[in-house]
Amino acid sequence: MKELLQKLTQTPGASGYESAIREVIREEISPFVKEIKVDALGNLIARMGEKKANGSRIMVAAHMDEIGVIVTHVEKNGAVRFSNLGSVIPRYLPGSRVKFLNGVRGVIDSDKPEDLAKIQPMNQFFIDVGASSEKDCPVKAGDVAVFDREFADLGQRVASKALDDRSSCALLVEAIKQIKETPHELFLVFSVQEEVTSRGATTAAYGLDVDLGLALDVTPVGNLMGIKMQVDLGKGPAIKVRDVGFIADPGVVNWMVDGAKAIKIPYQMEVLDIGSTDARVMQISKAGMRSGVLSIPCRYVHSPSEMIDMVDYEQGLKLLVHLLSQPVKLR
Amino acid sequence: MTTQRSLGRKTVVSKVPVKLLEQLCNAVGVSGNEDEVRRIVIEQVKPYVDECTVDALGNVLAVKHAKKKGALRVMFAAHMDEVGFMLVQDDGEGLFAFEPVGGIDPRQLIAKPLLVGKDRVEGVIGGKPIHLTKPEERRNAPQVSSLRIDVSPGSAGKVKVGDYATFATRFHRAGDSLFGKALDDRLGVATLLELARVNPGDLEVLFAFTVQEEIGLRGARVAAFDFAPDMAFVIDSTPAFDLPLPDEDSENVQYNCRLGAGPAIYLADAGTISDPRLIRFLVQLASENKIPYQFRQPGGGGTDAGAIHLTGAGVPSVSISIPGRFAHSPVLHARVQDWQNTLDLLQLILIHADRSILAVDRS
Numbered sequence: 001m002k003e004l005l006q007k008l009t010q011t012p013g014a015s016g017y018e019s020a021i022r023e024v025i026r027e028e029i030s031p032f033v034k035e036i037k038v039d040a041l042g043n044l045i046a047r048m049g050e051k052k053a054n055g056s057r058i059m060v061a062a063h064m065d066e067i068g069v070i071v072t073h074v075e076k077n078g079a080v081r082f083s084n085l086g087s088v089i090p091r092y093l094p095g096s097r098v099k100f101l102n103g104v105r106g107v108i109d110s111d112k113p114e115d116l117a118k119i120q121p122m123n124q125f126f127i128d129v130g131a132s133s134e135k136d137c138p139v140k141a142g143d144v145a146v147f148d149r150e151f152a153d154l155g156q157r158v159a160s161k162a163l164d165d166r167s168s169c170a171l172l173v174e175a176i177k178q179i180k181e182t183p184h185e186l187f188l189v190f191s192v193q194e195e196v197t198s199r200g201a202t203t204a205a206y207g208l209d210v211d212l213g214l215a216l217d218v219t220p221v222g223n224l225m226g227i228k229m230q231v232d233l234g235k236g237p238a239i240k241v242r243d244v245g246f247i248a249d250p251g252v253v254n255w256m257v258d259g260a261k262a263i264k265i266p267y268q269m270e271v272l273d274i275g276s277t278d279a280r281v282m283q284i285s286k287a288g289m290r291s292g293v294l295s296i297p298c299r300y301v302h303s304p305s306e307m308i309d310m311v312d313y314e315q316g317l318k319l320l321v322h323l324l325s326q327p328v329k330l331r
Numbered sequence: 332m333t334t335q336r337s338l339g340r341k342t343v344v345s346k347v348p349v350k351l352l353e354q355l356c357n358a359v360g361v362s363g364n365e366d367e368v369r370r371i372v373i374e375q376v377k378p379y380v381d382e383c384t385v386d387a388l389g390n391v392l393a394v395k396h397a398k399k400k401g402a403l404r405v406m407f408a409a410h411m412d413e414v415g416f417m418l419v420q421d422d423g424e425g426l427f428a429f430e431p432v433g434g435i436d437p438r439q440l441i442a443k444p445l446l447v448g449k450d451r452v453e454g455v456i457g458g459k460p461i462h463l464t465k466p467e468e469r470r471n472a473p474q475v476s477s478l479r480i481d482v483s484p485g486s487a488g489k490v491k492v493g494d495y496a497t498f499a500t501r502f503h504r505a506g507d508s509l510f511g512k513a514l515d516d517r518l519g520v521a522t523l524l525e526l527a528r529v530n531p532g533d534l535e536v537l538f539a540f541t542v543q544e545e546i547g548l549r550g551a552r553v554a555a556f557d558f559a560p561d562m563a564f565v566i567d568s569t570p571a572f573d574l575p576l577p578d579e580d581s582e583n584v585q586y587n588c589r590l591g592a593g594p595a596i597y598l599a600d601a602g603t604i605s606d607p608r609l610i611r612f613l614v615q616l617a618s619e620n621k622i623p624y625q626f627r628q629p630g631g632g633g634t635d636a637g638a639i640h641l642t643g644a645g646v647p648s649v650s651i652s653i654p655g656r657f658a659h660s661p662v663l664h665a666r667v668q669d670w671q672n673t674l675d676l677l678q679l680i681l682i683h684a685d686r687s688i689l690a691v692d693r694s
Contacts, residue, residue, distance in 0.1 A: 016604030019694040040645035042693040070599055072628040073584045081584045083629040085599065101694075123585055141626045142598040142610070193604060203645030 014068025055183030063194030078131035086195025236266030237316035245276035251330030252292030361415030409519030410544030433545030593623030602637025
């Protein structure tokens with residue numbers, strides 16, 4: 001399981017530039033699904049199962065994209081200025097390394113180190129790719145990079161860049177491989193551009209005709225991060241009740257809780273005061289979609305070293321496989 | 332898109348319509364009140380298209396059919412509306428409280444002449460004169476709620492709460508330079524009107540002259556839904572902040588784009604990550620035809636593409652802007668050469684766009 005997590009987190013896929021990760025996931029799931037396509041925005045949409053009398057049409061979405069940076073200007077001295085793709089957190093930037101899609105690597109520092117205690121605008125930072133002039137700089141305006149940080153196996157826990165949301169991608173890939181029988185027609189969406197307000201899920205949801213939506217994402221946790229919330233690492237997958245842009249369908253929440261109880265796994269109820277997920281746009285697509293979110297608790301979200309607990313991951317996988325294999329009862 | 336095929340010119344390029352731009356710029360069309368601009372657009376575009384309709388929100392939707400059925404549906408959008416003001420409270424004696432419509436910097440408001448209401452009554456935004464202000468007042472932006480539009484007691488009966496107002500600037504040309512209000516985005520509108528006059532005939536060409544862009548891309552959203560295009564190109568105006576910096580040693584790294592450097596192709600803004608296939612297509616078109624171009628610096632801001640690309644099951648989209656100094660102020664400064672190069676690039680799209688562009692992976 002850690003091998004897949006490592007493979008998916010270490011493949012680059014900044015918002016809008018998901019080609020590489022899309023191909024890796026396509027290769028993983030192709031043998032196990034009935035049909036697979038890429039839509040106009042780049043969402044990878046796989047279909048499996050036939051809807052039986054007691055089955056539903058279900059959209060399951062995990063986003064492939066990760067936060068990244070895009071070059072705005074190369075200075076005469078070779079310093080690379082950039083803007084963010086998704087919510088890059090300035091305080092994590094100094095000392096971070098990035099890797100461009102063309103393989104070039106660089107380190108980030110600030111023009112005004114004395115201001116580091118304050119939140120800085122992105123234009124006070126630059127990437128040093130080792131160039132001494134604009135002419136010998138191997139990147140140009142428009143080039144895209146992701147954070148460069150290796151996968152660290154810490155035993156029960158793992159740390160890496162892009163666990164948001166490749167951990168959910170891995171969960172969905174494993175579920176696709178494990179589901180043997182399902183009464184449902186499943187539309188498994190590896191969505192693009194979630195980090196820039198769920199643009200991929202918006203168009204993917206519109207293109208599908210489904211009864212139920214389930215988004216898979218990470219959720220920040222309450223300890224160590226100054227965030228007041230109940231969810232903690234290692235206490236099981238989280239079932240979202242509400243976030244900034246989304247109130248989970250109570251029937252869907254109950255369905256997930258009932259599932260966790262049926263297979264006797266620990267779970268946590270999530271009420272999140274920062275951020276949202278693909279479910280926000282799925283729920284209000286077309287005439288509406290009853291929706292919920294299965295979250296993997298994650299520390300240091302949007303830093304180059306996000307951290308999850310394998311217990312949460314494994315229990316989350318069990319729950320997902322169970323939910324997608326049994327008839328849906330919304331109470 | 333195969334990089335092998337040639338994307339060279341095949342037609343004589345038409346000249347940018349400066350006279351028409353002048354007419355469009357001097358017309359008043361604040362977001363939600365685009366009537367006057369819409370009338371000009373319909374009059375100009377109707378003779379050259381197969382269909383011309385006005386939709387429920389007021390967008391002008393003009394279609395040139397392809398010679399064959401099943402052709403690639405290519406949407407071009409430019410917004411008719413401009414930023415301006417709305418009267419919100421009558422304080423008597425010709426004084427009105429107002430609110431900006433669209434993004435306007437309050438520091439640019441004081442002492443600006445306006446045209447108010449249907450009859451274009453002359454007015455001015457009044458502010459406290461320098462005699463009476465303290466230095467710290469002059470350092471801070473004024474509160475819009477503290478300002479008034481003064482149309483005089485004599486004209487008070489000609490305007491009312493709910494009326495729109497716009498900057499009173501008249502269009503003028505000085506050599507290669509164009510000055511006027513509302514060049515954002517009448518430049519785009521005039522470009523599409525010229526583009527509608529030529530048609531190689533291989534594409535289903537869908538022109539959307541949109542409303543309410545400045546207040547949230549509202550027109551483009553429904554226009555794109557109606558058209559259901561295969562790809563979309565949005566033509567807009569983007570700020571050029573290319574003035575010299577006060578400190579000669581520092582490099583301007585946030586100019587957004589530069590006047591005279593050609594059409595500004597969008598990579599990413601606050602609303603859209605441009606489709607990389609369309610970026611590559613535009614860059615190849617420009618390079619092979621020796622049309623200068625620049626990339627608009629990735630960052631904030633947005634265009635109608637932000638709504639269009641999320642319509643339906645998704646529309647590959649990119650924006651191209653004509654650079655303009657002093658955007659969203661009483662006067663914007665653009666260059667004829669940038670505009671001509673933008674029109675040239677768009678005409679080449681009509682000639683060369685085909686399904687092969689989207690047949691490859693997005694990035």
